[in-house]
Amino acid sequence: MVLPEIAKLGHVALVTPDLEKSLWFFRDVIGLEVTEQVQDTIYLRAWGDFEHHSLSITAGESGYVDHIGLRTKRREDVEGFAQLLEKVGTNVKWIEAGTETGQGRAIRFKLPSQHTFEIYYDVEKPHVEEKRRSVLKNQTYKSWNRGVSPRRFDHVNIHTSTDASLTYEFLEKQLGFKMREFLKDDDDNTVAGWMSVTALVHDVAVLAKPQAPSPARLHHIAYWSDNMQDILRAADILKENGIDFIGPGKHGISQAMYLYVMDPGSGCRVELFSGGYLIFEPDWEPIEWTMEERALGNTYWGDSVQDKPQNNITIEAK
Numbered sequence: 001m002v003l004p005e006i007a008k009l010g011h012v013a014l015v016t017p018d019l020e021k022s023l024w025f026f027r028d029v030i031g032l033e034v035t036e037q038v039q040d041t042i043y044l045r046a047w048g049d050f051e052h053h054s055l056s057i058t059a060g061e062s063g064y065v066d067h068i069g070l071r072t073k074r075r076e077d078v079e080g081f082a083q084l085l086e087k088v089g090t091n092v093k094w095i096e097a098g099t100e101t102g103q104g105r106a107i108r109f110k111l112p113s114q115h116t117f118e119i120y121y122d123v124e125k126p127h128v129e130e131k132r133r134s135v136l137k138n139q140t141y142k143s144w145n146r147g148v149s150p151r152r153f154d155h156v157n158i159h160t161s162t163d164a165s166l167t168y169e170f171l172e173k174q175l176g177f178k179m180r181e182f183l184k185d186d187d188d189n190t191v192a193g194w195m196s197v198t199a200l201v202h203d204v205a206v207l208a209k210p211q212a213p214s215p216a217r218l219h220h221i222a223y224w225s226d227n228m229q230d231i232l233r234a235a236d237i238l239k240e241n242g243i244d245f246i247g248p249g250k251h252g253i254s255q256a257m258y259l260y261v262m263d264p265g266s267g268c269r270v271e272l273f274s275g276g277y278l279i280f281e282p283d284w285e286p287i288e289w290t291m292e293e294r295a296l297g298n299t300y301w302g303d304s305v306q307d308k309p310q311n312n313i314t315i316e317a318k
Contacts, residue, residue: 004080006176009071009203010120011053012156012221013100014268015060020056022265027091029241030223031147032272033140035126038101046152046223047134052102052124054153055221065218065317066109067116068156070175075121082107084175099123113160113167113206115317116175144207148234150223154273157205159217159314164208168193171204178278181253181287183294192312194253201254209314217314219258222271228257234272235259249302250275255288267315291305 014285016022023042026032032044043053051071058066072078085107095106095118104122111117134142143149156215160167167182168190171177180201183192194202209217225231231248238245238261256276262269289297298304 002080003176004077004084006070006119006197007073007074008071008198009153009155010051010071010118010123011055011153012068012218013056013058013066013118014221014266015058015062015064015066016266016268017060017062018265019057019059020265022263022268025243025263025265026055026057027147028181029237029243030272031145032151032223033132033145036101037143041101041159043101045140046150046202047143048139048151049153050125050140052126056100056242057266063263063268063315064125065115065268065315067118068280068317069103069106069118069120069160071123072119072121078105078107078119078121081119081175085109086132088174088301090174093158095120095269101247102126109165111216113164114169115158115160115195116216133217140157145221148223148225148230149271150225150272152224154224154271155200155202156221156223157207157219157271158317159207159209159212160215161208161212161217162215164193164206165190167206171195171206178202178284179286180284181289181297183253183291183297185291189247196207196279199280201256201276201279212314214316216317219314220269220271222273225274227276231257231259231272231274249304250300251298252293253287256301262313267313269313269315273283 027272040059043056045054090109093108097104102124106120108118177195181194182190185191191208194205196203245261250257254276257274259272
């Protein structure tokens, strides 16, 4: 039997109490392209994203994450994961094709952290009209069309007040993620883990936050730009639009340059991300960080996220 496999992180479905403001932020400031709008949901993607959407924003009463999507390597892997997850007692809900615009049949389930994840394979890759289409055949939209203009969706960072070790184990054993870097507390508990199914240092980061107001929280979603100068340019664009941000700075963990900014409509934090390193070694040994090294891991240099009150703000994930 061939075990099912996750290919990549696909999208985040975000609910916002101010759809107009969130659309302005993600489309005009961040520079994402609108794929289409269906009723009160708007689907967006970066100029280098190929799937129908990497982000959806839907009007609602409060800001929260409805689900996080993962795409499989093969169509039959969706059914394969459904069987494996049900076998270990996970409640699996089937989502019929078309329920989420641009996407085929999928399954949804909760991690031990209570975050809702979705697994799918079939997805539309819509034709782009000529005025927005890149002349490059291997690129979706014109780059630098507006705003910050990041290339692609990169990762999510989630927090939980539950026992995080159960989520690390679930991601590893049930979904095939690998631990790349991790932080241990003084009692030898892993309290932060950066995990991936790709060559990235992390597609998903999970942090233990016992004091969180609800079990499942989102710290940020991240979009990746080609180089570090792009992040400095992003800082200028945010400042010109009167938007506060954290950074720029460089992480020790992942070695990437970062800037954090909040969507004023939903409260969702966005990390603008560049640099870092890729992992191609089949025998990669996870990198351990201690609490004494945590400051260096979080902020190698630059504006420290730990020293900013905005860093403690998270939105609910359901």
